[in-house]
Amino acid sequence: MKAKSWYFLLLGIILFTIDTYGRPIWFENFEIAEKGYWGDDDGLTIHADLSGITKWFLNVDNCSFTASNDYVKTVSTSGGRFEALDCDGEAVWTSEWIRISGESSVSCKLTTRETGSGKTETSKYIHVFYRLDDGPEQLFEINGISAGNWGEAVVEQTGLQGDSLQIVIRLNTSYASDKIIVDDILVESQEPPLLPENLAAAGDLLINEILFNPYPDCDDFVEVVNVSNKELRTDHLFIASRDSDGNLKQVNSFSAFADYLAPGAYLLLCEKPDSLPFIYPQNCAENFMSSELPSMPNDGGVVALVDDSLNVIDELIYDAKMHHPSIADEEGISLERRSVKLPTSEWENWTSAASVVGFATPGCPNSMLELDFQTNSVTFEPDVISPNNDGYNDFTNLHFELSEPEWLLNVLIFDVSGRLIDQPQKNVTIGQTADLNWQGQRSDGELLAAGIYVFYIELTNLRGERKVFRKSCTIVNKIM
Template identity: 35%
Template sequence: MNHVSCALAPRFAHIPLLSCLLLFLIGAALPAQAQLSDSFADGNFIENPAWTGDAASFEVNTALQLQSNGPAVTGTSLQLVTPSVAASGTTWEFYANLKLATSSGNLADVWLLSDQSDLRAASNHGYFVRLGGTPDEVSLFRKDASTSAAYVINGRDQSLNSSTNNLVRVRVTRAADDTWTLETDLTGTGQSYTTEGTATDATYHASNYLGIALTYSSANSRSFYFDDFRVSDQQAPQPLTVTPTAARQLDVQFSEAVIEAQLASNYQLKNSTPAISAARRDASDNTLVHLTLAADLPLGANTLTVQQVADLFGNTLTTPAQVDFVNSGFAVQPGVNQVLITEILADESPVVGLPASEYLEIFNPTTQVISLAGLRLLKLGSSTAAVFPAGASLQPGEYAVVCSSTRGSLFASAGKVFALSNFPSLNNSGDELVLRARDGKTLFSVSYSDTWYKDAVKKEGGWALEMVDTTNPCAGIENWTASTDASGGTPGKANSVQATNGDHIAPVLQKAVAINATTVRLYFAEKLDSVAAANPVLYTLPGGPAVTRAVVASPGFQTVDLELATALQPSQKVTVQVQNATDCVGNAAGPATSATFALPSVAEAGDIVVNEILFNPRTGGVDFVELLNRSGKYLDLQGAQLGNIKADGSVDTETISADTYVVAPGQLLVLTTRPDIVRAQYPTNDPAAFLTMSSLPSFPDDAGQVVVKTAQGLVLDQVAFSAKQHLAVLSDVNGVSLERIRPEGPSTAANFHSAAGSVGYATPGRRNSQFQEDPNGSKIFTLEPEIFTPDGDGQQDFTTLNYALNEPGNLASVTIYDAQGRLVRRLVRNETLATKGFVQWDGLTDQGRKASVGYYLLHIQLLQPKGGTKREYKRTVVVGARL
């Protein structure tokens, strides 16, 4: 449409004369490319309309079709463009024939919307239809600046599967609501269109060019044919959003570009109050109109009615359109969780489709305009912060990208970008990020980890972490996951993983720990309401000292330190009760939740011992060491060391816990780097029994020594282990732990045995399968059990010869004979015994073979230290077998 006439255009008959004359003048000035049509019937492509670019590599052939005619060189890329501003409410149509076998190196991209004339520029953005490629398909893509293209509509594979004649007509429609429809007609007639798919994408509403981009191998330089390009816009522009930006200004966002000349009379607020005094199209964004009001806009809900606004092609909004909006005021200072970090790209390599730069995304979840001026972004522990500049703000529901000051241009297509000095360097494996107000108050924090990806491939780089539900900002791993967007993330817009994932669970008090005699630290499973949690009235210690003060730790808000009026006594069990603990989204814990604790005592050698060790895990498994507090004291493992004594005497150690970690009497504690793997391979009902260590000492698969030391270097326990200690009948000891038999027994090989097969060959966090009570009684030598079945099933796998002597230093020998009197096993040879202990027989002979089923005699010789008196004892035992 090159002009508008009030006499010849009935659809404008209802427009007031002034508006009609204005449209006439505008229509007369519209450029020729306003609605594009080119069948190349004039025999050229350099005018009506003019195509530019690699013009020397194209021609109009005798069939009056545009044909490629470039260099016969593999890897050649060609392009032609022509001006086109149609962007929404538009239909694009064209004919193509690719007389070649399409592939990743032989394809055509027809750009419907392009920001730049250089279609191949990394910074270009827009939408294009791809013909061919590896899937031999017709599909619609979106290209963002400095990123790889992403599917909008993925067409049928193998629709262009001919090696000589891929004929197709393509029709793409974009409705005013940003619904795209892709259709193809493989007959080339335009009479048999088939829908390839529909999708919604509102990323770009402006265009400057339509174009063709080709890539081919040497044999296909003349194999691309195009015809019948037609771009038509028959839909009027639609107002999408209305945003108050100042006391007397509104911004109206349209679905497509509108004419530059705007009339204030085409816009009206509810009840005509206040009046709109001026309307002006934005200088750089022709889809945006700024309205000036005659008086201040009142707070609250409002409605804007829009009519008689025309697009660049003369389509006029004749039916009034209404848009509801809310004026919540302007640029208020944010409160807690009113500015959120909703997306994190910590590892930008390898590039998937996002810019090669770390970035964060922030979001305003409120209905108010939030002032960011002076807001500080920092990494916990860092001495520097990135500060947002004066005038920075976020509109209600608006997203923005935050990146380094040198990387802002990479995110030009993402909308609002804050490129800040001192942007923190993000650790790939995890960091704690904090947003603080100008007064230092913590507004939001997130302590992310690469485990949040829940995807082994995506955690290796190029993919962003995204928040699932922005109404649940306090949650951690359960509300974050890897982006599912094809480009690797969604900077500046709603997250690809967006879904309802609310928090309706009250905060759980996980544990209480006495930091010192007058301070108790409470650990909660999630972030608390920091104001409510600071009220000391919520906390009581029945029968114990009063709570004088409660301090909630920032920025995590998951721990509360209680200051007590009087000192606690060591290892005296105390209960703390919490009334109505409330999390940061308002869930309350009810009348009371409680935990027990005690002030730790000083640890002595033997108080904490190695109770179980897995040093040769099965495939995909990890090592673990289980400790047991066999004392009657509460003991703190802060700074304690777990080590392996090497063959040369040096010790490879790792810190068990850098923070206070108190173990109660009788408590089991499993140390490992991957509790999830251990629990999956050896089920337990007590996940709290596990303590994650960043790394364990290297425990050899054949033999080594485990040592546990206090922070001051006192050896609590030391255990030598060897693969030879395992039950000989086991054909495979991978994944089989060695368990302590008697908790009170010595840390010697005789007090450890292979875990039973009936419990899965290990019992982390549970009582050992080979556990034995320490027997009492006056007999010098007793056997338990008297019948045993050494088959590895965990039921009576060995027998134990217990002894209780009157004095130390006795020299003993124990020899086993079968029923015929033949020597079977020399179990003990001239060993000095303690006053109390035991010796186990696993049913093996001296040759390492399993003893036959039957009766056996244990001949015990005891030489007393005083006077050299020699005594002999005999005990009978039966080696059995299960039927």
């Protein structure tokens, strides 16, 4: 084990034994050497290698590299560090955007050093800035500027608050013996004290939706909902699976951050959630959290929510057979919970997400959620439309309120002569509530002539029950 890898161990010991709540959020010790830019003895060639570097970026557009020992790169010295030597122009090192939302107070600290005899402050310097939430660069308050022969300095900024943080380092050295060194960049949080009322007990947090057979460009996800009256600390919640003997395995923390999940709030866990809004139109991206999940086989498996002591908070044994019988291919279709009042373990409490919403509702209330509707109704608003893209009544909204979920929907459109014009919905699943827009056109995009159109709306369920609604909609003023 390399010497610098003991850093976090030492840090953990310090944090455990003194009266502080500091917790690392982001750390860079430049342990991967020879990443950056350097020159060649031919005086012309510039070498570059940033492969495998994902946490920071480097701009050397203003630098000049005329020899093999002119460089701005990481080196293996002292277990790894970042150096600039005779680059003859300002290099700019930039961190990735670091997530700090939900943290009470964030600080950043790093070490800078210099060697060599050069004292010219305009050509031998390092300036350290921070940015918050796409804001302007702001100089670190403690040793943000070092120039000439400063030796060594600890650069520090406290009181950082926002959603995201970026560190920007500008440095220059113009002599062959003058070296500038950056090492051990640490972003940490002053974590709030842990209170008993922020810890989840059994039944406080429920599994609400899962996707275990995703599309090729998508990852599994698990959505949870806080059904308690407590604000739950996500960094003390874990998700796991079980092995063949029933033992917990692949236990992963929701988050390393001290975020809070409010009563009634939804949280979607996914390793790479950024792709979900492009796949599922009904999504609530503000409730997404990037988290490592246990393996979730396509045919069936176990998802368990546990606390610090591995006590089970909620658990689901899922199976592909829990999908709606009308589903022929489960790929990309999530299982949704119908009711938070019924046990998680009941198969009847789970069904496929409605096709009318895109087969999943990541981060949002479920499309198949049971609601307290006593009757069935379908309404049009408005019932007269003018689809000319003038922003006024360009479409009508079909709003469904049904007494129970899991209906199969068919919609047929006829003209006043009784001729079938289109079938925009054919055997699609629908929950207790849904909204569908009609823009006065066929499914292939062809605009319809002005006139009266009759909608034949048929709903059937697994018990063979059938409900029929007939509504009319008039198209006027179709001239573009």
